[in-house]
Amino acid sequence: MPHLAIERWAKSADCPPDSPAVLTVEGTHGLLIHAVTKAAAERGAHPGARLTDARALDPSLIAVQADPEGDSALVQRLSKWAGRWSPLVEVDGDGLRLDVTGVAHLFGGEQGLVRDTHRRFAQMGLTSRVSIAPTAAAAWALSHHAPCICGPDVAAPIAPLHVSALRLDSDTVRTLERLGLKTIGALIGLPRLALARRFRGGEDVVDALDRALGRKAEPLTAEPADQPPRVLLKLEEPAMHPEAPAQALERLIPRLACELEGRRLGARRLMFSGYRVDGSVAVAAVATAIPSREPNHLRRLLGDKAAALDPEFGFDAFALTADWTEELGAAQESLVEEPSGERELARLVDRLTVKLGSSAVRRPQPEESHLPERASGWVSALAKTEPILLPPMQRPQRLLDRPEAIDVIYATPEGMPRRFMWRRSVHDIARVEGPERIAPEWWRQPSSTRLRDYYRVEDSAGRRYWIYREGLIGDGRGGAPNWFIHGLFG
Amino acid sequence: MGFLLAQAGAEKPLLWVQDRMAILESGRIHPPGLPTQNLIHVEARDAKDALWTMEEGVRCSCLSAVIGELWGDPRTLDFTATRRLAVASERSGTPCWLVRLAGNANLSGARMRWRIASAPSLVNPLDERAPGSPAWDAELFRARGMPPGRWAVAHEAGRFHLVAASGDRTLGEERRLSA
Numbered sequence A: 001m002p003h004l005a006i007e008r009w010a011k012s013a014d015c016p017p018d019s020p021a022v023l024t025v026e027g028t029h030g031l032l033i034h035a036v037t038k039a040a041a042e043r044g045a046h047p048g049a050r051l052t053d054a055r056a057l058d059p060s061l062i063a064v065q066a067d068p069e070g071d072s073a074l075v076q077r078l079s080k081w082a083g084r085w086s087p088l089v090e091v092d093g094d095g096l097r098l099d100v101t102g103v104a105h106l107f108g109g110e111q112g113l114v115r116d117t118h119r120r121f122a123q124m125g126l127t128s129r130v131s132i133a134p135t136a137a138a139a140w141a142l143s144h145h146a147p148c149i150c151g152p153d154v155a156a157p158i159a160p161l162h163v164s165a166l167r168l169d170s171d172t173v174r175t176l177e178r179l180g181l182k183t184i185g186a187l188i189g190l191p192r193l194a195l196a197r198r199f200r201g202g203e204d205v206v207d208a209l210d211r212a213l214g215r216k217a218e219p220l221t222a223e224p225a226d227q228p229p230r231v232l233l234k235l236e237e238p239a240m241h242p243e244a245p246a247q248a249l250e251r252l253i254p255r256l257a258c259e260l261e262g263r264r265l266g267a268r269r270l271m272f273s274g275y276r277v278d279g280s281v282a283v284a285a286v287a288t289a290i291p292s293r294e295p296n297h298l299r300r301l302l303g304d305k306a307a308a309l310d311p312e313f314g315f316d317a318f319a320l321t322a323d324w325t326e327e328l329g330a331a332q333e334s335l336v337e338e339p340s341g342e343r344e345l346a347r348l349v350d351r352l353t354v355k356l357g358s359s360a361v362r363r364p365q366p367e368e369s370h371l372p373e374r375a376s377g378w379v380s381a382l383a384k385t386e387p388i389l390l391p392p393m394q395r396p397q398r399l400l401d402r403p404e405a406i407d408v409i410y411a412t413p414e415g416m417p418r419r420f421m422w423r424r425s426v427h428d429i430a431r432v433e434g435p436e437r438i439a440p441e442w443w444r445q446p447s448s449t450r451l452r453d454y455y456r457v458e459d460s461a462g463r464r465y466w467i468y469r470e471g472l473i474g475d476g477r478g479g480a481p482n483w484f485i486h487g488l489f490g
Numbered sequence B: 001m002g003f004l005l006a007q008a009g010a011e012k013p014l015l016w017v018q019d020r021m022a023i024l025e026s027g028r029i030h031p032p033g034l035p036t037q038n039l040i041h042v043e044a045r046d047a048k049d050a051l052w053t054m055e056e057g058v059r060c061s062c063l064s065a066v067i068g069e070l071w072g073d074p075r076t077l078d079f080t081a082t083r084r085l086a087v088a089s090e091r092s093g094t095p096c097w098l099v100r101l102a103g104n105a106n107l108s109g110a111r112m113r114w115r116i117a118s119a120p121s122l123v124n125p126l127d128e129r130a131p132g133s134p135a136w137d138a139e140l141f142r143a144r145g146m147p148p149g150r151w152a153v154a155h156e157a158g159r160f161h162l163v164a165a166s167g168d169r170t171l172g173e174e175r176r177l178s179a
Helices: A004-013 A038-042 A051-057 A068-084 A109-123 A136-145 A170-178 A184-188 A192-198 A205-213 A244-263 A295-307 A341-356 B020-026 B047-058 B079-092
Strands: A021-027 A030-036 A062-065 A089-092 A095-098 A230-239 A265-276 A281-292 A315-327 A361-366 A376-380 A398-410 A417-422 A425-438 A452-459 A464-470 A482-488 B014-019 B039-044 B065-071 B096-101 B112-119 B135-143 B149-156 B159-163
Touching: A004 A021, A004 A030, A004 A068, A021 A038, A021 A051, A030 A038, A030 A051, A068 A089, A068 A095, A068 A265, A068 A281, A095 A136, A136 A205, A184 A205, A192 A205, A230 A244, A244 A265, A244 A295, A244 A315, A265 A295, A281 A295, A281 A315, A281 A341, A295 A341, A341 A361, A341 B039, A341 B047, A398 A464, A398 B020, A417 A452, A417 A464, A417 A482, A425 A464, B014 B020, B014 B047, B020 B039, B020 B065, B020 B096, B039 B047, B047 B065, B047 B079, B047 B096, B079 B096
Parallel strands: A021 A062, B014 B039, B014 B065, B065 B096
Antiparallel strands: A021 A030, A089 A095, A230 A315, A265 A281, A265 A315, A361 A376, A361 B039, A398 A417, A398 A482, A417 A425, A425 A452, A452 A464, A464 A482, B112 B135, B135 B149, B149 B159
């Protein structure tokens, strides 16, 4: 995308197409021109020149600060969007690099792929230069200097290109130019040994040449280790009606289930993405408690979320990816059609988690702690829990999330409570047992934390509470102790 | 609460649903104080979500029981909602209890409706000033196919038994059971 920066700016600033505008960046000696509009280029401004020089040629230039971060963010977004053509996309400077091996026939051959790419970028108001070449370096060189589709022989099309197309640093390029080696073809003709000896330090010319000619592998770094199961649905025309995602899901889920079954995998996380015409991607994701590839279950999980995707200007493609999978062999549940308890439970947990959120559906995970609020830990029900044996203590069945302060009449300094007031009602204590002293965990709490004396009390109506006094008189950690109610016995 | 747990099986997990108001007012369940750790706790935003969760749970035969706690008199908890729960519970065989905290005994499709209040505990044999085994005053005020009645129940050494009824007492909290 040669004019990404200026086109992005022109789009956001809504300026007329023939205005002479330039984007500038800070250089060592004042402002440098980063990108120019067509009108500005006609008036003598060109990227890399100093703004003052360009202004001298034409004082009417409009100079705007460039936004490289915004540009790279756009490239990142476009790289996600370019997943429509190929699953392997890598951001490469101001361009995108796609591995289109075995993909082109889906778009009517390489010509069709290039046309499609041009058209879609043009729809977004971006100029694109596309090349297809057997090696990544050659594709870069061609797309920057002479866009074309290159056959299996790389050397011929890149031979007439200038040596800078090999992405060497400027010093090396200058040295090569001084030596009269202006094109890549001239470099190819030289003996490798001499070339390697001459350019030993810094940028390795032989290396760059090998990468361009395919003698040395240059893998895409974005390549994931194993391709997650993914099914794609392309639409003839953008679908704007709200049922479109749900209908697409209906068609994609059986296909994904087939693919999962073929690979003996079960999905733990599913991602349903809708590719919009304006280049954005809407995503709905769900996780499951145990690996699953049952279409009905997956449909039930994703249905609501998929239906909530906003088409905005319309979707033109949908993809369903199982981006986290686990081994799942073919299994028959039982001879009679009765689902097993564990699987049934996992499905229930999935449904609840999808609707209510994973923080609302939880299992107890006890912690080794004497503090009651720490001892009763909770983890998401999707996670595995490990049983820990707790010491058999009389604990209430209910615990308030935050202990509530109460007013207590008690025999000072360390006597039994007699009466307390909680939530504006007075409770006379009929029976009491205690104290059970729980000391603060000094290894993780500040030294000013006070100990707690817990009492089990029963009021005159038989309701039983768990209250505690925080601190002692004269323990040097504050004034008179406060009382709190922490739990209720059921 | 112990009253309910004694009636649930232990080998399958228990689904315990509390709405946010119930958690704020009467506390979140505390597993170390419960006889079983094998449970799934759901914190529902409101009564509507809680009822939906209960219904999902009741339909599933992999649970030993479903317990739902609702605070007050939510509008969504009407006759239809309770009847749906009761029918689903009978179909799947999963017991379901709806615990109403601070609510009124309005129309309900539940098969059994109890009103339960705490009662002074039994005498502690080790220390007579300390609370002893918990006791409740349980009133079955509506049930299908059986006469209503009122019992004093105590939980001692892991089992329930009836104790001699002892006079009238004010009703502290009211609970209603379905299924």
